[in-house]
Amino acid sequence: MSTEPKLSFKQQQLIVRENAIVDATNSLLAKKGFDLMTMDEVAADVGIAKASLYKHFPSKEALAAAAMIRLLENTLAFVRGLAPDQPAIDQLKGVLQWALEVRMKGGLPTLPAENTGLREALLNNTRYITRLMDLNELMGELIEKARAQGAIRADLPTEVVLFTIYARSCDPTLDYLRTNEQYSDEQVIDFLLSTCFGGLQ
Amino acid sequence: MSTEPKLSFKQQQLIVRENAIVDATNSLLAKKGFDLMTMDEVAADVGIAKASLYKHFPSKEALAAAAMIRLLENTLAFVRGLAPDQPAIDQLKGVLQWALEVRMKGGLPTLPAENTGLREALLNNTRYITRLMDLNELMGELIEKARAQGAIRADLPTEVVLFTIYARSCDPTLDYLRTNEQYSDEQVIDFLLSTCFGGLQ
DNA sequence: GTCTATACCATGATAGAC
DNA sequence: GTCTATCATGGTATAGAC
Numbered sequence: 261m262s263t264e265p266k267l268s269f270k271q272q273q274l275i276v277r278e279n280a281i282v283d284a285t286n287s288l289l290a291k292k293g294f295d296l297m298t299m300d301e302v303a304a305d306v307g308i309a310k311a312s313l314y315k316h317f318p319s320k321e322a323l324a325a326a327a328m329i330r331l332l333e334n335t336l337a338f339v340r341g342l343a344p345d346q347p348a349i350d351q352l353k354g355v356l357q358w359a360l361e362v363r364m365k366g367g368l369p370t371l372p373a374e375n376t377g378l379r380e381a382l383l384n385n386t387r388y389i390t391r392l393m394d395l396n397e398l399m400g401e402l403i404e405k406a407r408a409q410g411a412i413r414a415d416l417p418t419e420v421v422l423f424t425i426y427a428r429s430c431d432p433t434l435d436y437l438r439t440n441e442q443y444s445d446e447q448v449i450d451f452l453l454s455t456c457f458g459g460l461q
Numbered sequence: 462m463s464t465e466p467k468l469s470f471k472q473q474q475l476i477v478r479e480n481a482i483v484d485a486t487n488s489l490l491a492k493k494g495f496d497l498m499t500m501d502e503v504a505a506d507v508g509i510a511k512a513s514l515y516k517h518f519p520s521k522e523a524l525a526a527a528a529m530i531r532l533l534e535n536t537l538a539f540v541r542g543l544a545p546d547q548p549a550i551d552q553l554k555g556v557l558q559w560a561l562e563v564r565m566k567g568g569l570p571t572l573p574a575e576n577t578g579l580r581e582a583l584l585n586n587t588r589y590i591t592r593l594m595d596l597n598e599l600m601g602e603l604i605e606k607a608r609a610q611g612a613i614r615a616d617l618p619t620e621v622v623l624f625t626i627y628a629r630s631c632d633p634t635l636d637y638l639r640t641n642e643q644y645s646d647e648q649v650i651d652f653l654l655s656t657c658f659g660g661l662q
Numbered sequence: 663g664t665c666t667a668t669a670c671c672a673t674g675a676t677a678g679a680c
Numbered sequence: 681g682t683c684t685a686t687c688a689t690g691g692t693a694t695a696g697a698c
Binding site for chain 2: 419
């Protein structure tokens with residue numbers, strides 16, 4: 261993004277360190293969720309003392325929000341990088357597939373769960389909300405384009421389609437099918453994609 | 462179920478009290494989730510002291526399990542009461558619709574969230590597991606019948622269909638659409654049912 | 663079996679030396 | 681900015697009187 265060439269060594273070090281912290285947070289958040297993740301664990305995972313964590317991030321909420329914001333920005337970058345001449349419906353499928361692949365590799369679900377302390381914190385985080393609204397707008401345009409092209413049912417409001425795709429990216433079915441070890445990761449993703457867009461019937 | 466006619470007054474009182482406790486647990490569990498629900502809240506909601514709670518249920522996990530088991534047993538009763546001559550696909554839709562209506566009225570989602578302390582406790586609760594396996598079997602039979610009748614895609618394993626329906630009964634889309642207040646409860650349920658079985662396309 | 667009061671512990675957050 | 685050591689809070693669970 262920024263093109264300033266000269267960051268002091270100390271500044272670079274700081275960025276690397278903070279990335280490592282967010283990485284650990286990301287992983288723990290995906291594995292245990294916000295409420296069950298402890299700051300002790302994050303610190304231990306990064307290999308620093310807990311007090312040092314608080315020099316970088318003022319609270320558990322802020323730390324988790326940083327991880328969620330990074331995910332959202334990656335998602336935005338992916339959506340902006342989609343081939344614009346591709347059929348809109350294929351672009352939408354590509355977004356969901358990408359989100360599911362991220363989750364398979366230990367990433368976070370796109371949306372925060374409802375019953376978690378994190379949700380309220382995120383709603384008060386303007387940076388997060390801004391990114392989310394940007395994503396909603398981009399996705400909304402794709403959905404309307406796909407509908408105009410006859411690839412999405414006309415009786416479904418844009419909003420319903422949008423939430424349905426978001427929800428599918430967090431679908432617990434992924435975890436259930438994976439613990440079975442009966443299907444490959446690719447198959448599981450195919451199942452989720454095809455049931456989301458094509459339905460069960 | 463049991464047909465013994467004579468329960469002492471004290472025993473009846475006990476049952477009523479425990480039902481009230483499970484009611485409160487159910488409601489709080491639906492609203493805040495397992496980790497954020499506190500025993501103080503449950504006690505306050507019922508109108509008894511926290512210590513009294515522990516005379517009825519030995520732990521928070523056991524209390525939450527009781528609520529989940531009651532939900533499972535209600536679900537089983539509903540499935541067993543379905544008209545057997547109805548097309549299997551309609552019976553499946555009926556189950557999902559019923560589960561969504563329960564949730565709308567402040568009930569619990571059918572499955573526990575992954576990242577919650579409750580999940581592990583439930584996996585060690587034989588009573589819960591037994592009920593869950595019973596339900597899985599009944600639903601599995603319905604799914605296979607529906608597939609034989611050509612109403613379910615032949616390329617989807619029974620397991621995938623089963624989990625997809627379960628997951629849909631816990632779908633966060635319901636909450637998101639409801640906070641919008643743009644659609645009636647019936648409309649929201651219709652959206653969820655039709656996207657689940659019919660897909661987005 | 664209900665209450666009040668409390669033990670006990672996990673965990674988010676800080677103090678203060680280096 | 682990192683550490684060790686500590687505080688403060690809140691929440692599960694229990695003791696003991698009635």
